Amino acid sequence: MGLLEGKNILVTGVTMRTSIAYAVVEIAQREGANVVVSAAGRAVAPATRALSKLETVPPIIELDITDPEHLAALPAKLEEHLTGGLDGIVHSIAYADPEKALGGAFLTTDWDSVGNALHISAYSLQSLTMAAKPVLNTGASVVGLTFDARVSWPAYDWMGVAKAALESTSRYLARYLGPDGIRCNLVAAGPVDTVAKKAIPGAASFNDIWAERAPLSWDSSDAVPSAKAVVALLSDWFPATTGEMVHVDGGLHSTGA
Numbered sequence: 001m002g003l004l005e006g007k008n009i010l011v012t013g014v015t016m017r018t019s020i021a022y023a024v025v026e027i028a029q030r031e032g033a034n035v036v037v038s039a040a041g042r043a044v045a046p047a048t049r050a051l052s053k054l055e056t057v058p059p060i061i062e063l064d065i066t067d068p069e070h071l072a073a074l075p076a077k078l079e080e081h082l083t084g085g086l087d088g089i090v091h092s093i094a095y096a097d098p099e100k101a102l103g104g105a106f107l108t109t110d111w112d113s114v115g116n117a118l119h120i121s122a123y124s125l126q127s128l129t130m131a132a133k134p135v136l137n138t139g140a141s142v143v144g145l146t147f148d149a150r151v152s153w154p155a156y157d158w159m160g161v162a163k164a165a166l167e168s169t170s171r172y173l174a175r176y177l178g179p180d181g182i183r184c185n186l187v188a189a190g191p192v193d194t195v196a197k198k199a200i201p202g203a204a205s206f207n208d209i210w211a212e213r214a215p216l217s218w219d220s221s222d223a224v225p226s227a228k229a230v231v232a233l234l235s236d237w238f239p240a241t242t243g244e245m246v247h248v249d250g251g252l253h254s255t256g257a
Helices: 020-030 041-051 068-081 111-135 157-180 205-213 224-234
Strands: 008-012 034-039 060-062 086-091 136-146 183-189 245-248
Touching (some): 008 020, 068 111, 111 136, 136 224
């Protein structure tokens, strides 16, 4: 029996086959989950192409997490494809304007760009979870993806601030949803060569940092280690873990200079 046998899981943020979210879908299905994928706007087409390569192609629903009408319609859309409620949510959504909010522009970024990054990358964890709350089962698990925002990183700028807000949001969701038996945790992944990473000016330098300092070494082309951690947190093997951030970064977070 697989880790997620019979569980119903919503995975957001699938773009290309290189994305962590795609690897989560692939592994979750292999572990017995029924998966529904969401994408927004122009991301629907590439997500559809990527997912078509899977042995079992999951249904895709359009969900713009900044659109209140989309959020209100989410439970009904999920019930079209899943029976028995929702057992897990994977939040893999982030965006900041690469020209205005990333790549060294921190000191000159305007509020509209900052607000947009915070809305999409951090507040969406709360809005997505609460939109799905009517169909979330007791024991459900919400898992988000972050890039450890306890420290500053070169070029990451306002996305780093947004990820810090995401990490705090996860802890507060854990506090308020715990009485309902719902867990909320994050996976802090090392740099993976995704579309999102490539959009960050100067992000290629992260690979050099990890190559030099990660005790276990790190393969930036391999999303599977991070995806396995997400699947583990979705499973029943972490029944008393919430508000946590699990590092999957080859151990770099534990080192100094």
